[in-house]
Amino acid sequence: xxxxxxxxxxxxxxxxxxxxxxxxxxxxxxxxxxxxxxxxxxxxxxxxxxxxxxxxxxxxxxxxxxxxxxxxxxxxxxxxxxxxxxxxxxxxxxxxxxxxxxxxxxxxxxx
Amino acid sequence: xxxxxxxxxxxxxxxxxxxxxxxxxxxxxxxxxxxxxxxxxxxxxxxxxxxxxxxxxxxxxxxxxxxxxxxxxxxxxxxxxxxxxxxxxxxxxxxxxxxxxxxxxxxxxxxxxxxxxxxxxxxxxxxxxxxxxxxxxxxxxxxxxxxxxxxx
Numbered sequence: 009x010x011x012x013x014x015x016x017x018x019x020x021x022x023x024x025x026x027x028x029x030x031x032x033x034x035x036x037x038x039x040x041x042x043x044x045x046x047x048x049x050x051x052x053x054x055x056x057x058x059x060x061x062x063x064x065x066x067x068x069x070x071x072x073x074x075x076x077x078x079x080x081x082x083x084x085x086x087x088x089x090x091x092x093x094x095x096x097x098x099x100x101x102x103x104x105x106x107x108x109x110x111x112x113x114x115x116x117x118x119x
Numbered sequence: 120x121x122x123x124x125x126x127x128x129x130x131x132x133x134x135x136x137x138x139x140x141x142x143x144x145x146x147x148x149x150x151x152x153x154x155x156x157x158x159x160x161x162x163x164x165x166x167x168x169x170x171x172x173x174x175x176x177x178x179x180x181x182x183x184x185x186x187x188x189x190x191x192x193x194x195x196x197x198x199x200x201x202x203x204x205x206x207x208x209x210x211x212x213x214x215x216x217x218x219x220x221x222x223x224x225x226x227x228x229x230x231x232x233x234x235x236x237x238x239x240x241x242x243x244x245x246x247x248x249x250x251x252x253x254x255x256x257x258x259x260x261x262x263x264x265x266x267x268x269x270x271x
Contacts, residue, residue, distance in 0.1 A: 009148060029151060032181045033144035062151070064177050065239040073236045093170050100174075100246045106233045 010034040012041055022050040023113055027059040030067030038067065042074030042085070051083025054116040057109075058089035063097045071107060086116040134160075139200040142187035142216055146199075150180055153203060161205045165269060171247040172210045172266045176203070178244035179214055179251075179262050186260070187218035207268070214262040220255045 010028035017023060022045040026038055038055075045053055055071065057063075075085040088110040090098065098104040110116040138153045140146045154173050158164060180199070187197035199216035228245055231238040245251050250265040 029148070031147045031151075031177055032184065033147045062173065062177070064174065064181060065237070065243050066181060068239060069236040072234065076234065076236075092166075093174075096170055097174065097243065100243055101230055101239050103233060 010037065012037060014041055014045070016050060019117075020050065020052065021117060022053040023056060024053060025056040025059060029062035030060055030070070031062060031064045032066040035064075035066035035070040039070040039073055042070065043077060046074070046077045046081050046083070049081075051078045051081035052117060053078055053083065053085045054110075054113050055085065055087050056089055056113045057087055057091060057094050060091060060094050063094045065101075068097065068101060068103065072103075075106070084117075086110055088113045088116045134206060135202060135204045136160075137200065137202045139198065142184050142197040142199045142218060144184055146184075147177065147180065150176060150201065153201075157203050157205055164205060164210065168210060168266060168268050172212070172264075175244040175247040175251070175264050175266070176201075176212050178240040178247075179212070179264060181240050182221070183214060183216045183218055183260065183262070186221060187216065209268055210266040212262075212264050214260070216260050217258065218260060221253055221260060223253075225251060225253060 010026055010030065013025040013027065015023045024038070024041055028034070030038060042053060053074065071085070071087065078085040087107050089112065090109045095109060098107055098109070136153050136157050138149060140149055154176065158169055183199050197216065197218050199214060202213045204211045223241060225241070225245070228241045230242040244264065248264045248266045252263045254261050
């Protein structure tokens, strides 16, 4: 089971917070949200992973798809505050470079 | 709703939990629930072992579900069953399903490049556990994954 919280900061950055497990049955929901943000003109996106208790390859695929869509629109997708389970998946798949975890949502676009 | 069986802790061997269910994405949460049941019976299993085992189990289930759908033209429901076992030495998952045969050679599985949006499942499962085997017999796929327990 999963819920998504979606917000936009005053600076126009989209913040998506998946709460629960990102797996094959929930990854499509994330992809649709990320696609929706980018097509509505929000191309700077932070995915806050502090409440994501599980991530599988489908969830990773949705993050990579969102990253590519955001960059094609001149923005970027950054991930913040991953749980240990999520960080382990980033490392095992060698994606911790392209999805470099940021310490905070607020500072995710600072550098 | 097809029959889904989740034996309770009093179903016999407390080292083992079993599940039989339709091979659909919606069943993912049931497998997560069955794993939680296993951990509640084996609180001594370390977080690292729980994490890598769950990761591999879910990736293999994802593979089974994909192949089940690939064969669904006749409208026949595809099912899988899984048995999860915890001992002092290892965590073992044995899957059986009647989906399409898997043609992937596990010795060729590699992590795709960073830009890829799919194709990481089996590579991730193999990276997470100590042993992963696949065979096809009597019209069924059989996956077995083994995670040797590390001192907590």
